[in-house]
Amino acid sequence: MTALLLVAACLASYGGFACLALAMPEHWERWRGRSRRAVAWRWLRPTGLGLLALAYGLCVWRDGISFGSLLWTVLISAAALAVAFTLTWRAMR
Numbered sequence: 001m002t003a004l005l006l007v008a009a010c011l012a013s014y015g016g017f018a019c020l021a022l023a024m025p026e027h028w029e030r031w032r033g034r035s036r037r038a039v040a041w042r043w044l045r046p047t048g049l050g051l052l053a054l055a056y057g058l059c060v061w062r063d064g065i066s067f068g069s070l071l072w073t074v075l076i077s078a079a080a081l082a083v084a085f086t087l088t089w090r091a092m093r
Helices: 002-022 025-032 044-089
Strands: none
Touching: 002 025, 002 044, 025 044
16 A cells, blocks of 8 residues: 555656646647647646645655655655656657
8 A cells, every 4th residue: 555655646746747847838839849728738737736735645644744755855856857857858749
């Protein structure tokens, strides 16, 4: 059960940073190859923040407030780096 919580927190933080990155117009255009519509991207920023909050909640639920906060800090750093690598690897359309 604890391993599943950690995997879910990893996926939530990666998805959160991916949503926050794609909320920026230049990343969206490089990823999709076209300009975004105003309605299509409004959900990206709140969803990204919600997924990061979910990852924090999962880390705290798994390990308690002290180590869970530390785990979340390390996890979001690794997730941000993974999203940056993904966007540079899959940058062109």
